[in-house]
Amino acid sequence: METLKVRIWRGDAAGGAFSAYEVPARENQTVLDVVSEIQREQEPALAYRFACRVGMCGSCAMEVNGRARWTCRTHVKRVAKPGEALxxxxxxxxxxxxxLATDMAPFFDKWAxxxxSFQPKDAPDGAVPEDxxxxxxxxxxxxEADAGIECIGCGVCYASCDVVGWNPDYLGPAALNRAWTLVNDVRDGARRARLDAVSGDAGCHSCHSTQSCTERCPKGLDPSSAIAGLKRSLFWDALLGRRG
Incomplete structure (x- = not known):
């Protein structure tokens, strides 16, 4: 049986190095299948994350041959030619x-x-709306709101964003995409506060529009357009003097 060579980064926040493994090359094998086989058969201490295995949770995302991907939906044959390593x-x-396990706290802190978070217009101070x-x-x-609502917070766009690499304070595509869905939600009552939150040096104006986030989103969403929408909203609000 043919074998597949795999290089996996092993380490922690203090540093690490690649370790080499080999597994049988199988038909319709996903990258997550490969990682799971290595963990079960060769390296029980290997740390990685997964849950649903069907592209619903996004927790299995990692960098595969230089590109952030969901490993449960990525077949080996799509990313490595015969004889090539993963x-x-x-x-x-x-x-x-x-x-392979990262701390997602900074990613979700930027959502905050x-x-x-949705703030009902007709139920201030956290009260429950009547209907x-x-x-x-x-x-x-x-x-406009529906266009970006399917984001599941996998972090692929964030990991693919050059601006996040240059500026760790940058909110990132997922957080800005979420802000855009709520700016367009007529039920939401925090539009002004939200636009203020995304207007600073770490907000939407820092985006260089390279569109890596849109290109690599596994859900087919378009964070680049969402960020452009936030820029337009801020421009027109400033031009018209709107504060509500």
Whole structure:
């Protein structure tokens, strides 16, 4: 049986190095299959993360041959030609806990900084609304909000963003995409605070529009367009003197 060579980064926040492994090359083998086989059969101490295995949770994301991907939905044949090795690293731009497992806290902290939680317009101070707000499905704000709502917070766009690498304070594509969905949600009452949160040096204006986030989003979302939408909203609000 043919074998597949695999290089996996092993270490922690203090540093590490690559370790080499070999597994049988199988038909329809995913990268997550490979990592799981190595952990079960060769290296029980290997740390990595996964849950659903069907592209619903995003927790299995890591860098595969230089590109951030979901490993459960990535077949080996798509990323390595026959005879080529797999090189696996933890997601860039995030602290390493151990081996392929990263600390996602900075990623989600930036969601909070971007005011990524829904604030009901008709129920201030955390109160529960009396009834569901009716939003016409065909309205432009509804379509704008729906365009980015499917983000599951896997961190692939964040790990692929050059600006995050240059500026660790940058909010990143996922947090800004979330802010854009809420800016377009007519039920939300925190529009002004949210736009203020994404307007600083670490916000949407720092985006260089290289579109790596859009290119690599496993859900097919377009954070680049969301960030451009935030820039437009801030421009028109400043031009028209809107504060609400």
């Amino acid at each position: 090189t696996l690293r933890p997601l860039p731009h995030l602290p390493v806990i151990r081996d 900084r971007a005011k990524g 569901f707000a009716v939003v016409p499905p065909g309205s432009k704000p509804r379509r």
